[in-house]
Amino acid sequence: MRGKPLAASLVGLAVAVSGCAGSQGAASTAAPGGTVTRPVPERSATPSATAPARRASVLPAPDAAIPEDPSRLARSLADTTAELRRAVDDWVRTGDPAKGRPPEPVVLLALHQQRVYRHLARNPKVASRTYAALPKALAGQAKDNVTAVRNLLSLVHPVSKPATFRVEQPEPADVLLGHFRRVERRFGVEWEVLAAVMFVETKFGRVRSPSHTGAKGPMQFMPGTWEAYGMGGDVHDTRDALLAAANYLRASGAPRDYRRALYAYNHSWAYVDAVLLHARQIKRDIRNYYAYYNWQVFVVTTGGERRLTGP
Structure with a gap:
């Protein structure tokens, strides 16, 4: 590692969105052969073809086909x-994001999104044509x-080889929101940035496997x-991990320079830009936080993507 020690190696990216570990942004995965602990049927990361689309319904099915035509895709x-x-x-308004699990419409719509x-x-070519067909704000x-x-x-x-990952249900959305806001008040690091880091790292704590380099916990x-920065806490405890992340980001330049601080957290400008783009969307509309909360864990294999959590 060069520069400051990395706070994270991003095992969640290898599973949830992408993957990078170490200061050069090399890929990270959990060690093969671990146990997958989850309240729903276990799923492995064995490469395979994409699952067939399910029967259409009012709400999008978990594996509903994505339209290929940009105009239809935009709609x-x-x-x-x-x-x-x-x-x-x-x-x-009518549910309880601080206690229960999200309702089915939120889960299915967020997964489809x-x-x-x-x-x-x-x-990218389809994306460019799709943007042109979207309303300006949504584009x-x-x-x-x-x-x-x-x-x-x-x-x-x-x-490329069969591997299993430990995944769990995240803490309720508003419980996490309370953690983010309390940590912001203590360290001055914007809660939206902390949320975006946790989202990118482990999909809000869904991924519980350590990285192959030994990184642990929801952050x-x-x-x-x-x-150096954990303040004597438990690396697996969400509140302690968020406090440590804010402590590290502040010591690395936040809130004056989030780009510098996030680059210290993980030495990849692609990572930095991704975190800040997600944070910007949360700032623009808090409903985006609740949508991201319901994005699921995917793993990229040589045989295609596999979804490890969700319906």
Whole structure:
């Protein structure tokens, strides 16, 4: 490692969005052969072909086909995003994001939105034509999300052999939101940036496997960095990990210079840009935080993508 010790090696990226570890942004995966602990059926990261699309319904099926035509894809994304915002509003107003799991409409719509953005990130020409067919405001949001996902995918080394990952249900969305805001008040690091880091690292704590380099916890700390900035806490505890992350980011230049601080956290400008793009979307509309909270864990294999969490 060069420069300051890295806070994270991003095992979550290898599974959740892309993958990078170490100061040069090399890919990171959890060690093969670990146990997958989860409240729903275990899924392995064995390379395979994409699963067939499920029967269409009012809500998008978890593996619903993504339209290939840019005009149809733009309509699908616009409709999905509008419905997702309404579903989030209903969840916040009539549900309880501080206790229960998200309702089915939020889960399915957020998953479909995530899958559309992943598709666009892998198909730049289709993405450009899709942006042109979107309303201006949504086109900007789409560009931010697609660019962030594409940046992180650029750091991926696909899994070529069978491997298992430990994944869990995240803490409730509003419990996490409370943690983010309390840490912001203590260290002055914007909660949206902390949320974006946790989102990119481990999909809000869903990924619990250590990296092959030994990074641990929901914010993926290397042991040496944790010893310096963990303030005696538990690296696996969400509140302690967030406090340590804010402590490290502040010591590295935040909030004056988030780019510098995030580059210290992980030495990759693609990573830095992705975190800041996601943070910008959360700042623009808090419903984007609730949408990201429901994005699921994917692993990239030599045989295609596999989803490890969600319906």
